[in-house]
Amino acid sequence: MKDYRTLKLLDLFEKLFTFLKVDYKIMRRILQVKLTMDGRRVPTIFSQNTNKKNKEHSNQYIKSLWIYVLFGLFTIPFIVMGDHYLFQMSLFYGVITFFIMTSMISDFSSVLLDVRDRNILYPKPVDRRTINTAKLIHIVIYLSFLTIALVGIPLIVGLFTKGVIFFIVTIVNVILLNLLIVALTALIYLFVLRFFDGEKLKDIINYVQIGLSLAILVGYQLLVRSFQFLDLTIQFEPAWWHVFVFPIWFGANTDTLMNGNYHSLNLLLTGLSVVVPLLSIWIYMKFNPTFENHLQKLTFQGKAKEKRRSHFGQSLLSVLCRTQEERTFYRFASLMMKNERDFKLKVYPTLGFSVVIPFLFILNDFREGISGLKESNSYLAIYFSLIMIPTIIVLLKYSGKYKGAWIYTIVPFSQLKPVFSGTFKAFLMKLYLPVYLLLSLIFIILFGIRILPDLVVVFLVACNYSVICFMILKKHIPFSQSFDEYNQNNNGVLLLGLASIVAVFAGLHYLSTFYIYGIYIYLIVAVFALAILWKVAFNVKWEQIYN
């Protein structure tokens, strides 16, 4: 096992830990094991055979930090643009809070909620204080990496533009902010675990992860454009409600110290910025035993309610799927899409993104006023939502529980057709349709009811396009591959090629608008094309399946 540099750094504080009655040697050993395991976050049986010596010591988490460095860069303008600290630094801390908090929930949950510790370490002659300190230090190590990645460069910029005092104040603030976030996250978990069972908490974490991924995807696009919206003359005076928005506390203390605004509200906010983080971490320590007790809930499931299949759903299903087999796979695929957390984590952000992209492209039209939109052809931007379809179809073959796919090999069915057509219908109904309906609703509000036929065509085109993508892409049994492989094979070129097909469809649509009834002709063609494509696409033979 590797001896980590982080641990050598920690050795400097050995005396302090011994003073706190922590068994330092044991704690160090626990941390060493934890760090080694973190370096292997993506364990598969396959990694056993291949000799990946260089992969062994590279921590995936550390590698992912560069994206936070990038987002850190975007906060630099908040620091340099003026000396209206209350406003600027509140924004700065707001952004920092967002990233640390979401990353805390998505990446550290596994540390905070590890129930194995309880069963493995508790029976050993190691006292609780040492185990809990090890857990805390483990979180602190990663939080430090993350925080340094995020605020490192902005801080140095601050040091040179705003001086040493600003630098020190900001460092202290960031540390306090981290304390507050750790305690807050733990207390939120405690609250959720108190009232719900572990599955609910895992769902909540899952949705935060999905939200974070989506926010990063969209933020990426928006941040670059957002600077033109920034209004430097904005008036931002302290107000009573700032008491409840904790990033503002830190903006306020910077304002107090740098600009010497010693009025009472500022002083109150400054006080809060110091007292509340320390208080919350104290409460966290106090409640830690309760927290550990509630963690048990993660292992057992609450009694679940029986879900009845609705009559409407059943009759809709019998219209959608003709054969019993197809219905079976439709139901199975729908459930996997709804319940499998790893799958959701990969697919839902992409879906969310396809809702957002069309608006990124009509953003400029917005500025010229809504009235212009009503007559324009800008609604064709809805086609941009289609370019995520190939990615999702590729993702259909993956699952976090891919090992369950062994059932395919023992189940006696001769044809693969129902497997694919059932799964595909589930994809269109459960994943694409909600996106489409949401977009259609917004577009009808923006462009008027006149675009209804166009929207119908868009849906038919989307179906056609999906089937075409399926035919071109390599075929795999749905939900049968590990996500680890997704990261390895990049078929970026193919996906780009498929995306360009969307341009052809959009072009045809644009052409059709030049003719009277053009759109209806397009509609009829699309219906027939779909009928034909659907017949031929899913006749897949076992020999065509890739493993």
Place this chain on the structure above:
Amino acid sequence: MGETIVAIQNLKKSYGSKSVLDGVSLQVKQGEIIGYIGPNGAGKSTTIKIMLGIESDYTGEVQIFGQDISIGTIDYKKRIGYVPEIADLYDNLTGFEYLTFIGELYGLTPQTADHKAKNLMELFGIGEVYHSRISSYSKGMRQKLLIISSLLHNPDLLFFDEPLNGLDANSVMIFKEILTQLAQQGKTIFYSSHIMDVVEKISSRIILLNDGKIAADGTFDELKLQNMEGSLEQIFNELTGFKEHQDIGAKFVSIVGEM
């Protein structure tokens, strides 16, 4: 022989409103092999977890090696080995890494832990996976690893919760022999299982738990005398008041036959 190792007085534990242990009292002497049996959910694992300090919030008194464990001392754990029923493992470590880690937690030097672990793995026939990740182990291999990890530090008191899970017949024979020899050396063993034949053969004393209470306590011969039944399995059925197995089995098969 004769020193009291475990003494439990009126132990009660509940999860919320659900009572799991309802006044359990028992004493275990050095060198005994206790067969700790009972139906699913009777509270066997909970008792063991309380004794190991995994579960707290109980009422009653639990003394191990003459020490009350509720006062927060951890020294007694140095002399305890434990194989859990549901095995949580840091399975992205290799066998070598995991076992030396556990050994060090018990105060062994890394060299001793490594040496012992390696030899024990080889004796158990899984020496070749010592440096492989635990995630690649079969069920039987994992179980052997757990057994080894519970014995590395030569404990005086052993808790085995379904230790035979996934072991093949030959390994079971080895394991039984290990148990007998350990008991001869004066180790005390707390053995919990659903496989009645094994419990019947290896235990020097059997404690049956039902609904959070002790339903029977004594040697196998004593239990036989009290209940006039031939095998431990029958005694188990008798004492837990279960007679419907034929009926349920028949219904089960008839539903299987439905089309």
